[in-house]
Amino acid sequence: MRPDLTEKQQSVLSFIRRYLQEYDRPPTFREVGQATGISSTNGVRYVLDGLAHKGYLSRSPLLSRAVSLTEKSARRPKGMRLIPLIGRIAAGSPLLAEENLEGHVAADQTVVGSGDTFALRVKGDSMKEAGIFDGDILFARPQSMAQSGDIVVAMLEGEATVKYFRPEKKRICLMPANPRFSPIIVEKGKRDFQILGKVIGLMRKI
Template identity: 40%
Template sequence: MNTDISERQKKILDFIIDYISESGYPPTVREIASATGLSSSATVHAHLSKLEKSGYIKRVKGSSRSIEIIKSQHNKKADSDEINNNVVLIPVVGNVAAGKPILAEENIEEYFPVTNDFISDFNNVFMLKVKGDSMINAGILDRDYIIVRKQSIARNGEIVVALIEDEATVKRFLKTDKVIKLIPENDYMKPITVKVVDIVGKVIGVLRKYF
């Protein structure tokens, strides 16, 4: 066993490997601290920095769940290839505006890890954080993260992200002969009726944080 890392760092590394194996995505700094008996996030970051410098892990800047396992304590790739190949980092977009590239670097706030068995095709996929309760009857709550596939067309009944006066809204799409209706999934809200709408993408998944 390698001695370039401390016993505490070995414990942290073991926890990260076990966590990814069970959950399909890496733990947060807070979860690492709780599991390993550390009271300070700064201390966890220091240990993670040492693990990264020693080549055991890799982190992606700007994401709370960004740890990738590079090698185990036995200096082998172990199950890291299988673990990392099962996780894809999806960009979380902070702003959607007409005429601007959605996935431009300045629009990306962080990256969110999602396993391959949750979504089969990650091409042109991004995430948005939901604001408001207009889609609660569809199981989309305030502060949820929706996974969106970028596309400019939609079928009736699909939940879409659309731009209304340069503001993104999440609604159910319905097109009639004369108008387009963006229908909320909330009994206390009325549909938005327009003649033309800019479809940003189709909602293909919902994720919820409990911390």
């Protein structure tokens, strides 16, 4: 599969990947040695330098745990994207501002496409009948306009909400998908209202 790597290099590289996955930090020489049956730290150094030379990882001398995978070996299959997950949305601040960011979630490109995307966690059941449940993670395209019928993420008086978008002549209706909730009516240009984006997908852990 990696025909240009020796067996030892293979196993070291694979150990580093597993270790990174598990601990979120690179292993020490001794840990690598113990896991791959190299009894001398210098043996590890030898293999690591070999891998570095072949471009599979990079090292910073004199620093502990300073091996990192390169593009070549960090497998991030294409078709996957990392989408920023927005936490609480601070009113006024730009959507993707540092303080709004809660983390990242991986998503398949068939779901989120290739345009700008952000993710947020759903609170409440107001869109239940649209198949959007409490706790779901929504993917949305940032935009300040929307078409009637779109499911939008909107900012209303400092609160983010997800609803069907139904503009009328003089006002905008934000329709829930749950009979136990009432539509929210916004007089155009009246209340502190803003569309943040249009929902394009979701993901749920059951």
